[in-house]
Amino acid sequence: SQQGEEDPQALSIQEGENATMNCSYKTSINNLQWYRQNSGRGLVHLILIRSNEREKHSGRLRVTLDTSKKSSSLLITASRAADTASYFCATDNTDKLIFGTGTRLQVFP
Amino acid sequence: DTEVTQTPKHLVMGMTNKKSLKCEQHMGHRAMYWYKQKAKKPPELMFVYSYEKLSINESVPSRFSPECPNSSLLNLHLHALQPEDSALYLCASSQRAVNEQFFGPGTRLTVL
Numbered sequence: 001s002q003q004g005e006e007d008p009q010a011l012s013i014q015e016g017e018n019a020t021m022n023c024s025y026k027t028s029i030n031n032l033q034w035y036r037q038n039s040g041r042g043l044v045h046l047i048l049i050r051s052n053e054r055e056k057h058s059g060r061l062r063v064t065l066d067t068s069k070k071s072s073s074l075l076i077t078a079s080r081a082a083d084t085a086s087y088f089c090a091t092d093n094t095d096k097l098i099f100g101t102g103t104r105l106q107v108f109p
Numbered sequence: 110d111t112e113v114t115q116t117p118k119h120l121v122m123g124m125t126n127k128k129s130l131k132c133e134q135h136m137g138h139r140a141m142y143w144y145k146q147k148a149k150k151p152p153e154l155m156f157v158y159s160y161e162k163l164s165i166n167e168s169v170p171s172r173f174s175p176e177c178p179n180s181s182l183l184n185l186h187l188h189a190l191q192p193e194d195s196a197l198y199l200c201a202s203s204q205r206a207v208n209e210q211f212f213g214p215g216t217r218l219t220v221l
Contacts, residue, residue: 042212088151095206099151
C-alpha cells in the first residue's frame with residue numbers, strides 16, 4: 001500500500017498545549033498536504049508544502065518536511081478546544097492524493 | 110464561491126434500490142473526485158474526473174458508476190449495493206489534480 005502512516009493514532013492534550021503529529025510516506029513526492037476533519041464532516045485543507053521546502057508556517061500551524069526520511073510533522077501551537085478533530089497528511093501520486101491513516105486529536109478545555 | 114455542495118446529506122437504501130449522489134462546485138475547478146470513508150479510516154479515492162477524463166480506482170466495484178454531466182457537476186450512481194458499502198461518501202474538487210482539494214460535507218449512506 002502507498003498509504004502514509006501517521007503517529008500517534010490518537011492524542012489528548014489540554015488547551016494551551018502544543019500538539020505534534022507525524023507522517024511517514026513511502027514514495028517520492030512533489031508535495032505533501034495536511035487536512036483537518038471534524039467528526040463526520042468533509043475535510044478542510046490546512047497547508048501544502050512542496051518537496052523543495054523544509055518548513056512552512058500558517059498561523060498556529062508549523063509543518064516540516066524531510067524528504068530524505070520521507071516524513072513530515074504538523075505542529076499546532078497553543079491548542080484550543082476547537083482544534084479537536086482528525087488530521088490527515090496526503091501525498092501526491094501522479095494525478096491523485098493518497099491520505100495517511102490520520103491522527104485523532106482531542107483538546108480538553 | 111469556495112463551496113462544494115453534496116446532496117443528499119443522508120441516504121438510507123435497500124440492496125435492490127437505485128439511487129444517485131450529487132456534487133456541485135462553482136469554482137471553475139477542472140478536477141473532481143469521489144471518495145469513500147469508513148469510520149476512523151482515511152478517505153479512499155474511488156474516481157477522478159480531470160479535464161473530462163475519468164480515472165478509476167480498479168478496486169471499486171461496478172455497482173458504483175460516476176457521471177460528469179458538465180465541469181461543475183459530478184454524480185455517483187448506486188445500484189445493488191451491499192451493507193458493507195455503508196460509509197461517508199465525500200466529493201472534492203481542485204484546480205488541477207494534486208492541488209489543494211476542496212471537500213463537500215459528505216453524504217452518509219446506509220445500506221440495509
